[in-house]
Amino acid sequence: MKHKFLLLIFALLVTPVFSAKMGMPSDALKSFETECGSCHMAYPPGLLGQKNWQSIMSGLNKHFGTDASIDAKTHTEISQWLVRNAATRQKYSAIAPDNQITKSAWFIHEHDEVRADIWKRVGVKSPGNCQACHSDAATGGFSENNIRIPAK
Ligand code: HEC
Ligand code: HEC
Known part of the structure; x- marks a missing residue:
């Protein structure tokens, strides 16, 4: 009993605070996934x-x-859902230049150890191609344990 309790405390401590919020919300919108997931994730x-x-x-x-x-009805639906689920903590909600996640201060900071040539590898294509390195990107986990950088 006591053991389980300690494990729980440990799990809470090692879980990155932001990961839950960065992930896909549980009420993920179908139209968002089809309309905004066809060209990139x-x-x-x-x-x-x-x-x-x-x-x-x-x-x-x-x-x-x-x-x-997209059509007006879907546009309203997706816009409202995005705003409702947008980042709230200062670090992630600060304005990102050119509306790019990959130009936000937090993104640049988290990826400062990724060398310039790695971003250009065929298996990566662009920094916005999160799932090339983060195998849990689809669910928005972005856990350090699920990173595999393509060798080419
Ligand atoms: C017709 C293809 C297409 C569709 C559909 C599309 N996008 Fe994009 N999107 C792009 C391209 C191309 C880029 C630039 C990608 C790059 O430079 O890596 C981009 C980039 C982005 C970025 C910035 C990523 C970064 O580099 O940080 C965001 C955010 C984004 N799109 C959101 C959306 C949303 C929300 C929708 C749905 C309303 C959507 N996209 C639908 C083609 C598309
Ligand atoms: C070239 C491979 C690559 C691509 C593409 C990539 N990342 Fe990363 N990401 C990394 C590496 C490497 C780290 C650093 C992990 C560490 O600190 O040990 C990282 C760290 C992170 C972290 C912090 C994780 C943590 O627990 O500290 C987040 C969040 C993250 N990336 C999100 C994204 C998002 C969102 C995208 C797409 C817009 C993306 N990444 C694209 C390789 C990549």
Whole structure:
């Protein structure tokens, strides 16, 4: 009994505080996963703050060089869900330049040990391709234990 209790305390201590919030919310929206997960992974909303999501949603017709427009009803549904689940802690909700998770201060800090040439490997393609290295990216775990950097 006492043993189990200690294990529980230990588990709570080693679990990164932010991981739960960074993960895909339990009420993950179907339309978000289909509409926003076709060209790249469906980024969990906790990776950016409200302002960035609003800005992304208001410029879908000119989305990083592509047209990612969606119908009005789906647009409202996804926008509201993103804002509701956006990052709240200062570190993750601070404005990210160009609405890019990969340009946010926390992202750059967490990845400062990844050498420039690694980002360009065929198996990585771009820093926004989270799942190339984070095998638990789809669920938004981003645990240090689930990182495998492609050799090429
Ligand atoms: C037609 C393809 C397409 C669709 C659909 C699409 N995107 Fe993107 N998205 C892109 C491209 C291309 C980039 C730039 C990728 C890169 O540079 O690695 C991008 C980048 C992003 C980024 C920044 C990633 C980074 O580098 O930090 C976010 C956030 C994002 N998209 C959110 C969304 C959301 C939300 C939706 C749904 C409303 C969506 N995308 C739908 C093509 C698409
Ligand atoms: C080239 C491989 C690679 C790509 C692509 C990548 N990461 Fe990482 N990520 C790493 C490495 C390496 C670390 C550092 C782990 C450590 O500190 O030991 C890391 C750390 C992290 C951490 C901190 C984990 C922790 O527990 O300290 C988060 C959160 C994270 N990445 C999120 C992302 C997100 C979100 C994306 C996509 C937008 C992404 N990463 C893309 C390799 C990658």
